[in-house]
């Protein structure tokens with residue numbers, strides 16, 4: 001399984017692996033050893049599509065005459081499966097977003113038709129088997145689809161209407177993740193802060209869900225990702241400020257700050273309202289870490305609009321910031337807008353945006369020097385086994401840099417007390433001052449001999 005794209009896709013990959021394992025297939029970690037390779041694609045922006053196509057072509061190249069089967073799954077299948085079938089005839093079959101639990105049949109058949117472009121309708125629940133691939137943390141997908149009208153985004157065209165899962169099903173799945181050793185639960189959806197609206201939970205659906213997860217599990221860290229600014233609820237901020245296990249962290253993609261751009265993107269709110277919201281978050285949860293993402297080069301973005309964004313970024317002082325260069329997506333309203341920005345200009349603005357954020361990120365990390373923080377130690381550092389790697393509560397998996405540990409030992413995964421000794425714009429360095437007090441029984445690791453937790457089945 002080559003899983004690309006966002007954590008929502010990752011969950012789909014884990015369900016497919018769970019289904020395959022339950023049906024008696026063995027999962028191997030080396031593509032060369034596999035009889036069947038599944039590439040789970042992402043189609044959000046051009047770069048994501050290119051990465052997916054590169055991954056497919058790499059498998060095609062390795063296929064040669066080995067008889068290896070290549071299946072393609074995920075967003076690109078629902079969106080442009082027929083084109084993929086035409087352009088890359090070496091693809092043996094397709095798994096659409098609604099066929100995830102049928103993957104066993106498709107693997108056994110060794111082929112499958114590309115579906116016509118269509119939005120997904122399915123929702124998967126706790127009864128599906130799932131093979132956890134993330135070690136000390138696990139994603140909990142609380143809803144599928146999206147009803148927002150953002151003019152640059154094609155996701156609703158294939159992920160379909162917003163549909164929440166029930167609180168009971170999510171608590172049950174969280175319990176299984178806990179039994180499998182998860183110390184951190186990350187709630188994800190396209191639009192997480194709207195959770196529950198469509199199933200009658202009203203405006204505070206996410207609050208109710210988090211409260212149920214806190215009561216129904218003992219998982220030490222619960223976080224949510226992808227807040228939408230107009231549905232981020234003060235009650236949720238209040239809960240964050242009072243409940244230690246609901247970690248103080250908000251990832252809220254704002255996309256832009258200038259009112260004209262926000263209107264053209266059909267995003268709710270204004271820079272003033274966003275700043276008030278950030279101020280409220282910091283007031284309710286003083287140790288909150290904030291992350292946002294912005295689009296540069298949206299059609300019609302003038303230098304003045306972009307300068308407004310730079311000023312907004314300097315004023316809001318996000319701890320973590322990401323951005324991407326706008327690319328028009330077929331079927332979205334913004335693809336027809338006039339005022340296209342040359343790609344070179346957009347790329348320069350992207351670099352400028354990241355440059356503006358650098359001193360802010362460095363300052364945010366330097367504030368932690370000398371502090372002792374609870375850190376989820378996850379295993380050996382990717383580049384060298386001589387260092388351990390972990391995250392404090394203000395760092396979400398995969399996106400917010402790394403906390404490297406160059407002194408101390410612990411079991412992994414484990415929550416340890418770590419003193420921060422060095423701070424850089426991307427990474428932190430620290431030393432373990434108290435070993436994994438909240439860790440689980442597991443393999444012992446020193447700085448020299450760290451191991452990452454092996455994937456664990458999440459079946460009944």
Ligand code: SF4
Pocket residue numbers: 146147148149150153154155156190191228
């Ligand atoms: S909130 Fe907007 S950007 Fe996010 S998935 Fe929905 S439509 Fe796309």
